[in-house]
Amino acid sequence: MPRPMTQTEKILAAHAGKASVSPGDIISINLDLVMANELSAAVAITEFRKIKGATKVWDPAKIALVPSHFTPNKDIATATLSKMMRDFATEQHIENYFEIGRGGIEHVVLPENGMVGPGETIIGGDSHTTTYGGIGAFATGVGSTDIAAAFALGEMWLRVPATTKIVYEGSLQPYVSAKDLILRTIAELGVDGAIYGALEYTGPVVRDLPISGRFTMANMAIEAGAKNGIFPVDAVTEAYCAAVGKKNYTVYHSDRDAAYERTVVIDCTSVEPQVALPWLPENTRNASELSDIDIQQAVIGTCTNGRIEDMRQAAEILKGQKVHPSVRAIVIPGSQKVYSQCLKEGLAEIFIDAGCVLSTPTCGPCVGGHMGVLADGERCISTTNRNFRGRMGHVKSEVYLTGPYVAAASAILGHIGGPQQLEAAKVVA
Amino acid sequence: MILSGTAHKYGKNVDTDVIIPGRYCNLIDPVELGRHALEDLDANFVKKAKPGDLIVADTNFGCGSSREVAAVALKGAGVAGVVAKSFARIFYRNCINTGLPIFECPQGVDGINDGDKITVDADNGTIRNETTGKEFRATQFPPFMQELIARGGLLRYVEERLKEKASAGERA
Numbered sequence: 001m002p003r004p005m006t007q008t009e010k011i012l013a014a015h016a017g018k019a020s021v022s023p024g025d026i027i028s029i030n031l032d033l034v035m036a037n038e039l040s041a042a043v044a045i046t047e048f049r050k051i052k053g054a055t056k057v058w059d060p061a062k063i064a065l066v067p068s069h070f071t072p073n074k075d076i077a078t079a080t081l082s083k084m085m086r087d088f089a090t091e092q093h094i095e096n097y098f099e100i101g102r103g104g105i106e107h108v109v110l111p112e113n114g115m116v117g118p119g120e121t122i123i124g125g126d127s128h129t130t131t132y133g134g135i136g137a138f139a140t141g142v143g144s145t146d147i148a149a150a151f152a153l154g155e156m157w158l159r160v161p162a163t164t165k166i167v168y169e170g171s172l173q174p175y176v177s178a179k180d181l182i183l184r185t186i187a188e189l190g191v192d193g194a195i196y197g198a199l200e201y202t203g204p205v206v207r208d209l210p211i212s213g214r215f216t217m218a219n220m221a222i223e224a225g226a227k228n229g230i231f232p233v234d235a236v237t238e239a240y241c242a243a244v245g246k247k248n249y250t251v252y253h254s255d256r257d258a259a260y261e262r263t264v265v266i267d268c269t270s271v272e273p274q275v276a277l278p279w280l281p282e283n284t285r286n287a288s289e290l291s292d293i294d295i296q297q298a299v300i301g302t303c304t305n306g307r308i309e310d311m312r313q314a315a316e317i318l319k320g321q322k323v324h325p326s327v328r329a330i331v332i333p334g335s336q337k338v339y340s341q342c343l344k345e346g347l348a349e350i351f352i353d354a355g356c357v358l359s360t361p362t363c364g365p366c367v368g369g370h371m372g373v374l375a376d377g378e379r380c381i382s383t384t385n386r387n388f389r390g391r392m393g394h395v396k397s398e399v400y401l402t403g404p405y406v407a408a409a410s411a412i413l414g415h416i417g418g419p420q421q422l423e424a425a426k427v428v429a
Numbered sequence: 430m431i432l433s434g435t436a437h438k439y440g441k442n443v444d445t446d447v448i449i450p451g452r453y454c455n456l457i458d459p460v461e462l463g464r465h466a467l468e469d470l471d472a473n474f475v476k477k478a479k480p481g482d483l484i485v486a487d488t489n490f491g492c493g494s495s496r497e498v499a500a501v502a503l504k505g506a507g508v509a510g511v512v513a514k515s516f517a518r519i520f521y522r523n524c525i526n527t528g529l530p531i532f533e534c535p536q537g538v539d540g541i542n543d544g545d546k547i548t549v550d551a552d553n554g555t556i557r558n559e560t561t562g563k564e565f566r567a568t569q570f571p572p573f574m575q576e577l578i579a580r581g582g583l584l585r586y587v588e589e590r591l592k593e594k595a596s597a598g599e600r601a
Contacts, residue, residue, distance in 0.1 A: 026573040039454055043497055046457070051584050053591045070455060077455035127495040127519055141519055143497035145526035149587045153594075157573065191442055192489035196518050225489060227518055280442060367451035367494075388446040388493060390469035395450075 004255035006163040007230055008198040011138040011252050015121045023162035023261070031062065032120040032137075034150040037106055037363075038067045040125025042081040043144035045088045048151050057092045058154035064096040064115055065089050066106035069363040074370040104335030104361030107131040107219060107303035111211075112337055117241060117249035118233040123147070123156055128303050128385065130221040133199075134214035135240065136233035136251070141222060161198040161227045162261035163254075164189070168205035170269030175419045177313065178213030179305060179383065179403030181205070181266070182220045183274040187284035188264060195225035197261060200254065202232060205268045211240040212309040219304045220385050223281040273418040275381070276401040279389045287406045287418040297380040298329040298411035299392075300404055301359070302366045305383035306334025308341045310404045315347040317408035317419055323355040324414030330372045332359045356411070368392045374399075381410040430551040432509040432530060433559075434482035438543035443470060443486050444493040445520065449502040451494075462498050463505025480507030483549065485541045487513065491520025500527045510549055512556060512567070514538050525574060526583045532556060537565035 002020035005013065013021045015029040036044055048054060057063055065085050070078035089097035096115065103109045107128055110116050118136035123129060125147040132139035142156070150156055166185055186193075199221045206214070214231045221229025231237070233251045241249065273287040300314045311333060323329040331351045333339040339361060342348045351358050357372075365372030366384040374380055374397030382392070387399035400416060409422040417425070447470035449462055456462050467474040484490075484503070490513035491499060500523045503511070510530035524531045530551050537556045541547060545560035554567035570578065580586050 026571055040495065040497070043457060047584065051591070052588050053595075054587070075455065081455065081457075125495060127493065129495075141495040143495050143500075143519060143523035143526060145497060145583055146522060149583050152587050153590055155590070157577075159571070191492060192515065192517070195489065195515060222493075222519075225492065225517060367454065368446075369451055369454075373452075386444075386446065386493060388444040390450050391446050393452075395469045 004257040004259065006198070006200060006258045006260065007232065007252050007254045008138055008163055008200065008228060009160060011119055011121060012160055021160045023160050025160045026157060027160060028155050028157050029121050031123060031150055031154050031156060033062055033064060033115060033122040034147060035064045035066065035106055035110065035122065035124035035129065036147050037069050037126055038071065038082045038085045039069050040144045040147055041065055041085040041088065044125055044147035044151065045084055047145050047148035051148065051152050054152040057094070057151045060092055060094045062154065063094050063151065064110055065094055066098045066103055066109055067100055068105045069367055070369045071100045071362050072360065102336060104338070105303045105306055105363055107215070108306050108334030108338060111135060111215065112244055112335060114244040114246040117246045118237060119250035119252050123150055127222045128219050130226065130229050131215050131219040131303060133218035133221065133228050133230040134211060136231055136237055138228055138230065140228045159196065161196055163198040163200050164194050165200045165202055165260045165263045167263060167265045168201065168203035168268050169265055170205065170267045172205060172268055173272065175273055175405045176271055177403040177405060178209055178216040180271055180274040181268065182217040183276050183281065183284050183401065184266060184271050186220065186224050186281050188266065189224040191223060191280050191282045192225040194221070197226055199224065199226045199229040201229065206231060207234065210309055211236055212307040215307065216304055220281065223385060273406045274402060275406060275416060276387055278387050278398045281385065281387060281401060287402065287416060288421060290416040291421060293416045294379065295327060295381045295410055295415060296378045297372060297374065298327055298407050299332065299365050299372055299380060299382040299384060300407045301332030301334060302363065302384045303334065304385045305404050306332060306338060308338050310383065311338060311342050311347050313404040314408040315350045317405055317422065318354040318356065318412070319350050321354055321412045323411045326414055327411050329356040329411040330359055330365065331356045333361055335361050365392055381407050381416055383407050432481065432483060432549040432551055434479065434509055434547070436483055436485045436541050436543065436545045436547050437474065437478060438541065439470065439484065439486045441487040442489045442492050445491055445496050445499040446493055448491065448499040449496065454496055454498060456498070459501050459505035462502035463507065466502040466506035475506055478506060478508065481509045482507065483509055483547060484511045485538055486511065487538060488515045490516050492517035495519045497523045497527060500524050500529045504529050510551070512537055512549070525577060528582055532567035534565050534567040537567065540565060
């Protein structure tokens with residue numbers, strides 16, 4: 001009998017050709033998918049060229065390249081990086097190259113195209129590659145040299161992470177979303193609370209979460225320092241796989257007697273809409289307590305909250321409302337498919353009528369790249385995942401992280417507040 | 430390899446956005462990147478740091494983005510190595526892969542002040558504070574990583590693996 005294992009350990013053991021693995025083991029795993037965006041790919045391609053004996057990638061069908069960060073390209077330098085990746089895709093016959101206008105942000109695009117599945121091993125040249133844990137994959141972010149090595153070998157060495165189990169008990173209050181749960185979780189663990197480890201999200205509340213919410217939570221595993229974040233595979237996962245045409249995957253469940261490094265219970269019933277203040281995602285408060293913080297910009301979208309469910313949440317608040325005169329609201333659907341769906345459902349009209357900018361899919365403002373960079377002293381409420389110093393522009397600008405409900409409500413209020421505070425303001429008015 | 434220089438000391442959670450802000454991630458050249466190293470944390474860093482100086486920091490150094498240019502920018506600025514209480518995992522891998530020497534040493538961090546002269550023996554992990562005369566030992570890398578470093582980094586390891594796979598293919 002192999003030792004009892006967690007879901008993460010089972011996936012890693014299966015991909016290392018071993019009956020079992022233990023936390024701390026250093027193993028080499030076979031990879032099911034290797035992803036890069038134009039920033040990580042440009043450096044990876046440069047490194048790949050230096051590998052003697054590597055002229056072709058190991059398997060073009062298992063590589064995905066997605067221009068996303070500074071796209072549509074903002075300047076000559078970024079256009080050059082994108083061109084490097086585009087040319088490499090052609091040269092290496094990589095069909096899973098998602099040109100702008102046909103793709104979007106990688107972590108939204110790959111799942112909706114059936115490119116990630118339960119039980120798979122996925123690495124990406126982007127720290128938010130952890131997103132795919134939402135579907136029950138082992139997925140982690142790496143740097144460009146690791147991507148270059150994976151292009152050549154289809155393998156990666158890693159240290160098997162110890163798993164922290166998070167149990168979400170109770171039930172969700174109105175306007176509390178997956179984003180609030182993960183911000184609460186990061187506050188609980190700290191930004192290095194899961195360093196080198198795996199997070200396993202369990203409990204009755206996550207069983208009821210749609211796959212989009214699971215992607216949101218897995219996306220931010222890295223913000224607690226984790227190597228990966230993973231959800232159990234259930235009927236919600238299977239239904240999603242069927243809908244996007246994902247077939248031939250293996251389901252791994254944690255053994256009942258698997259060893260966890262730590263178990264953390266979160267009582268969701270007491271969780272209110274959350275906001276993480278500068279300069280760390282762990283610096284979380286209740287949105288209801290922050291009404292004296294004026295904002296100049298709101299960003300709704302990105303790899304964390306750029307799925308159609310997120311767009312619907314924002315539209316629910318913005319419908320028939322106007323963005324505050326002193327606020328720029330930027331809505332960024334995460335992919336061309338989400339954008340198209342926004343049009344079909346009438347969400348695009350709601351955003352435009354409210355006075356929002358409706359942007360083509362891009363990481364743009366989240367990385368301080370373009371499409372919403374902040375000036376000295378400006379504040380932005382944002383559904384992105386990082387609020388580090390200077391993240392969205394000037395070193396003295398500030399980013400406040402939250403979910404779509406609060407971002408939309410704040411855009412209307414002109415200061416931070418949730419839907420309840422917006423309702424209260426309407427009554428007073 | 431002996432590293433010797435002035436310690437520039439910083440706190441917890443020095444993230445990759447302050448090591449090299451996103452606005453410079455359209456750069457690839459190490460020297461150009463180096464001009465902006467740590468710009469948003471300490472605007473004077475590039476002016477005051479001399480080639481061969483070391484960074485000393487608290488826990489979770491390099492948290493955040495997977496941008497490998499963070500390690501490259503520090504190298505480009507002439508940083509010889511980083512001593513920290515702990516490193517974020519992607520940054521840790523990136524340092525091994527790009528050849529920026531890193532040392533995990535909680536006691537050393539507590540025993541070094543900003544501006545102290547320090548000497549690090551990269552081969553055995555001994556960190557000596559020349560200003561105070563105190564000596565510390567960094568945590569050893571696991572054997573696999575030591576071998577990876579000794580072989581000359583990840584890409585040399587990949588070349589050997591490719592050869593192994595090719596000869597295994599020939600036998601099969």
